Amino acid sequence: MKTTLGEIVLEQKIFEYRPDQKVFWSSGIHSPFYMDNRLLLSDVDSRKLVSSLLRDKIKSKKLAFNKICAVATAGIPWGMLIAHEWEVPFIYVRPENKKHGKKNKVEGKVYNNDQILVIEDLISTGRSASETVLSLRELGARCENVVSIFNYHLKSSQKLFDEQDISFYSLLTLNDIFKLTKGDLFQDDEILSFQRSH
Numbered sequence: 001m002k003t004t005l006g007e008i009v010l011e012q013k014i015f016e017y018r019p020d021q022k023v024f025w026s027s028g029i030h031s032p033f034y035m036d037n038r039l040l041l042s043d044v045d046s047r048k049l050v051s052s053l054l055r056d057k058i059k060s061k062k063l064a065f066n067k068i069c070a071v072a073t074a075g076i077p078w079g080m081l082i083a084h085e086w087e088v089p090f091i092y093v094r095p096e097n098k099k100h101g102k103k104n105k106v107e108g109k110v111y112n113n114d115q116i117l118v119i120e121d122l123i124s125t126g127r128s129a130s131e132t133v134l135s136l137r138e139l140g141a142r143c144e145n146v147v148s149i150f151n152y153h154l155k156s157s158q159k160l161f162d163e164q165d166i167s168f169y170s171l172l173t174l175n176d177i178f179k180l181t182k183g184d185l186f187q188d189d190e191i192l193s194f195q196r197s198h
Contacts, residue, residue, distance in 0.1 A: 005053060005172050006180045009171055009184075010187075015037045015150075015177055018184050027125045029198055032186075033174060035146050035150045037121040041077055050149060052079045053171050058082070058117065061169055063145050064119035069093060071132045078149065079119035091116075093132040105135060112140035123168060125198070126157030145169070154198045160164040 009015040019032045040046045062083045070079025070092040083090035091108025098104055111117070116136050120129045136143040144167055151157075151170035161168055174191055 005049060006081065006176055007149075008038075009035070009172070010047070010177070010180065012039060012043070012046070019186075023122055027127065032187060032190075032193070033152065033194070035122055035152075037078075037149050038074060040149070047081075050171070051085065052076065052183055053188065054082055054119070054147060054149070056083060056172060057169055058145055061145075061146070063117055063169075065115045065145075067091060067114050067116045067141075069108075069116050069118050069132065069136060070111040071118065071120045071128050072107075075119050078121060082119060093135050095128065095131070106139065110139040110141050114141040114179075116141045116143045118143060118146045120148040122152070123148045123157050123170065124152050124154060125158045126154075126168075129168070130160050130166060133164065133166055152198075153195055155196050156198055 014036055016032060016034045017032060019021065022030050022032050023034045024030055041052055048074045065088070066087045068079050068083040070090070072092050072094045076092050080090055081093065088178065089108065091110060094105050094107065098107065113172070118129060118132055123129060133143045133146065133192060144165065146166060146168045148170045151173045153173050153175065174195070178186065178188060178191055
């Protein structure tokens, strides 16, 4: 039985290496690597493990917050699980304003000086997470930290977070997958080339 998150995503093919069938990410990047964290929600044990690991990461880094915000849409279930477990308010931020109703971008109440922790399912370019942070800051909230399940550690995301003074923490990275597979799945130089070029 696989017990670590890395082992689970490999065994259940949640992480895939597809050099001959590259996929387009929402950012437009054509990638041989693909991580589908939504599949973790379908398995109760995996869902419990991720929720527990996210809470452990938040506690170990001593991240202060009085409200949880998720990046829509894939971050919503994970953010909701954490907020429910710790009995704190939950909100989420859309990539853009709704076209109907109140045309909200931020769903939920945000007050001046709220300390908000952002939960994301994965970080590629970092654009979705950074736009979420900026939207919350515009409303007067204090928001400096993003916690994700997975991080590709692309050069563009690190540059963006540095520029916007955002700290980020992840449960699993592309480099972790390489170490777990001992180079049998793909080579270290391929990771470095991919990360540096994006």
